[in-house]
Structures are given as structure tokens and as C-alpha cells.
Amino acid sequence: MPPMPAANRAQEPSTWQKCTMGAMMGGGVGLTIGFIFGSYSILRNGTGPRGFLATLSQYMLSSAATFSFFLAIGSVIRNDALLPPHMEAARLQLLPPLVRSKAEGAMLVRARWDAERARRTAA
Secondary structure, three states, X not given: OOOOOOOOOOOOOOXXXXXXXXXXXXXXXXXXXXXXXXXXXXXXXXXXXXXXXXXXXXXXXXXXXXXXXXXXXXXXXXXXXXXXXXXXXXXXXXXXXXXXXXXXXXXXHHHHHHHHXXXXXXX
16 A cells, blocks of 8 residues: 655745735735824825825825835745744754853853964964
8 A cells, every 4th residue: 555645735935925925914004004194194284285085095005115015025034044933943942042141151252262372372
């Protein structure tokens, strides 16, 4: 009997897909923030010569473009790791913390200095 096929796991999204997802999320957030701040600005300062809809849409679109740009870049940078997230979490849990006391740090620095001094005198 042939072996059972491996479980069909979903592949990790590509860099382009991550960028697109970040841009879409940023667009949604930007539209919302633009609506809130644009409405507040219109209520406080008036609609101006262009009218209500044109002014509000300018606030919303400029905010959406800014948020989507930065979230697209941020989602690619954030998710661009060598290890998958579950392996990274396991690595962080199993390794000892990198935070050391002052005394341990001073001992490490002194040991490095002694090693450098010994190398220089040997050469």
C-alpha cells in the first residue's frame, strides 16, 4: 500500500501577496481615518470652494494612499523572516535570554580584552 500523502498545507504567501495584503489593509485604515479627520475638518472649517464631497474624498484618498504605502512596506519587512513564525517562536522560547547582568557583561568584555591582548603580544 502506498504511503499516505502529506497533509495539504497552505503555502506561505509570496512577497507580492504580502505587499498587496498590507496595501489593502492600509487602504481600509486610511479611508477610515481620512473620513474621520476629513469630516472633523469640514465641520470645523467649512467645505471650502470645492464642496463637501470633493473635500472629504481628497482627505480620504490621500490618507488611504499614505497608509497603504507604509503598511505594504511594513508587512513585507515584518514577514520577511528566514524561519516560519512557529519556528521563530520556538527558537525564542528555547534559547536563553540575551539579557545579562552588568557583572556578566563586564566579565565577557574583560575576557575579550584579555584574548585580544594575548593575540597582540603573541604576534
